[in-house]
Amino acid sequence: MTFEQLRIFLAVAERLHVTQAASHLNLTQSAVSASIAQLESQHGVRLFDRIGRRIELTEAGRLFAGEARSLLERVAETRRRLDELGEEVRGQLRIHASQTVASYWLAPRLLELRTRHPALEIALTVANTALVSSAVAEGAADIGFVEGAVRQNDLMQRVVARDELLLVVGRDHPWASRSVVDPADYASQPWVLREPGSGTRAEFEAHAASAGVAMQSLRILLELPSNEAVLSAVATGLAASVLSRRAVASALAAGEVRSVPIDHPARPFTVLTHPERHRTRAVETLLTIVAA
Incomplete structure (x- = not known):
């Protein structure tokens, strides 16, 4: 079993559609199907039921999906930690931001961050305030930006701008x-x-x-x-x-x-971080930029 097989399996499991998963992964449909078939054959388990033109996760598939997701998240975190050991700020910074913040305030600051550190990959997800705060709380985002305060008491919140x-x-x-x-x-x-x-x-x-x-x-x-x-x-x-x-x-x-x-x-624009999660140098650098 390889990390690539896990990545392909999760893409199919999340979409329950081989063609859509292949498009997302920039692979051919036959390559995705072959990877799933090989994974099932190697371990003697059926991960999907083929029902007509649809596919559904089996019970084994549902259980394996959780394990695969956790493993890939650990791998991604390990890569981020390894990137931290170099002199250059690199790796991926996962940012979730509410719509008004992302569209009308955050973009110039992300451009400054990317200009300073061209090796850094910035992944921005735009969602509403409730979804952004949940992403930071659950570890799906390294840092979040929202309008106003949020209810998650376990998150660190700091006002970085105001809006009318x-x-x-x-x-x-x-x-x-x-x-x-x-x-x-x-x-x-x-x-x-x-x-x-x-x-x-x-x-x-x-x-x-x-x-x-x-x-x-x-x-x-x-x-x-x-x-x-x-x-x-x-x-x-x-x-x-x-x-x-x-x-x-x-x-x-x-x-x-x-x-x-x-x-x-005036309502605040608030930056959210998780107090118990590792702050990468990319996060620290962005916090410095938005506080300026």
Whole structure:
């Protein structure tokens, strides 16, 4: 059994589709099938059931998948530790970041990191705040960046920047000409919001609660997983939303939407690390850059 066989097996086990796994691994379908067949033959075990055109993990396959995943994670960690022994910062830095942070704040800092250390591979995953914090807690990410605080008490959290939320509407919306909107009026218009679990959504819910507005009283037409999608919907003038000033800056400058300040403190951009996991030099270097 080789590490390559483990890698191929996990790719198939996670997708339950040989063709998709082959595409992900940049291998031919026949090479992936042959590797699985050889692994099963070598150890006298069936890892997948072939049911028509589908495949499913057998019980043995399910048990082996957990072991294989743990082993490959240990190998990856060993490689990272070995990379640390050299003078150059190298290896892979796994970063998970929430959408607003990744799109409008983090990218220039990652470019600085990569320019300083060209041998370093940066793997960025964009997800909502809840998923980012979970990834750091579970070790799937070396470092995370989110909007606001998170509930995981076992994570180290440090504020590295701040951001302002704005109430945003289209040019033809009834609130477009207002300089202020009373939260008591929120229930009078429909809304398009970010999905639950996002930092923007959590901050809006906190704002509504502090203003005495129950979320159940709002007419939420859509919950969308990206700032761009929300902004596109809001620009029609049919609904209101609350988004980051950074996320709407271009649309505001182009006159596509209007904004109204809301009575809510600036929210923090927070970096997350795990206190019990090894911090590579790449992590330490990035922490220095974002703190500058």
